[in-house]
Amino acid sequence: MTVRAPTLIAAVVLAAFALAAGLWFDQSRPAATSVESSPVTPLLGITLPDPDGKDQAIAQWKGKILVVNFWATWCAPCREEMPMFMRLQEAQRGKGVQFVGIAVDNADKVRQYASDLKLNYPTLIGGFGAMELSKSLGISVMALPFTVIVDRSGKVAHTQLGPLKEDQLLSILRQLA
């Protein structure tokens, strides 16, 4: 079998990113786990209510490229980036990209805002637990917006504290496609 250098290097780079993501993720854990089996994000194990109170498991979107955005109606920078997420959701739906919001907020405010905005992706109600979750995802400071991009295999490909730029997000999505 012959493997050409560019392919080999690409594979190494990919592996290294996976390793780094795993290492970074594991920082918050007391015991080191094997870096070769970087874990599926705990995000995929959680269930949160939607604004109507119906439980929604994040795992229902497993296999898609997931953009999970922690936000709140009281967070101006969060509101600022949401129209861009809606635009990309519309444009990338066919490519298996799924945006999911997790609101650190109360259900009534979220329902109202989502309806005003005509939000075209689901948003769940996180509250206090959601901020703790963001901590377990490798962010030590609990602030919003906070976005986690999960690849098709369920591993964290990118975490972002603060707003994402459209070209940056597009480039990440392109890499994961």
Added chain:
Amino acid sequence: MPRPGRRELAFLAGAIVIATAASAQTAGGPKLLPADQAFKLSARALDAKSVEVRFNVADGYYLYRDKLRFKIEPAPVAAGAPALPPGKPHKDEFFGESITYRGLLVVKLPIAGAKPGQAVTLIADSQGCADAGVCYPPQTQRVELTLPVAGAGASITVEATPPRKDYFK
């Protein structure tokens, strides 16, 4: 081009892991202070009828005026209306004009129903953001104070106890 050997590849992988891990924090967003350090709260009792509340807001951070709430416990001790300084107008696309505070914010808070020498708890709710483009959830901070006995001067300044976060009350 010669095929890279195992050792070279291992080195390359190692270098990339280190570089990626090192840059991960910055690549993924700004470096930020935890909320209780970005908005440091302390207070002192001026006498049995008033408390001086201080927020030391770190550079590049700001607090919203209309998100500030103060309580004094235990009942029947209660806080009166805080004397909030004018603050600075802050404009954002979504909330329009709001008043914010930067730097040192000093608020005089009248209290009623307390006895000199009594131990009270100041409970302050606040919410703020960083210029870097993130906002912190509403936070609740507490300061344990002993009111001065009659004739004594103001109490020493006490820092907030480590935060216990009550986001949605």
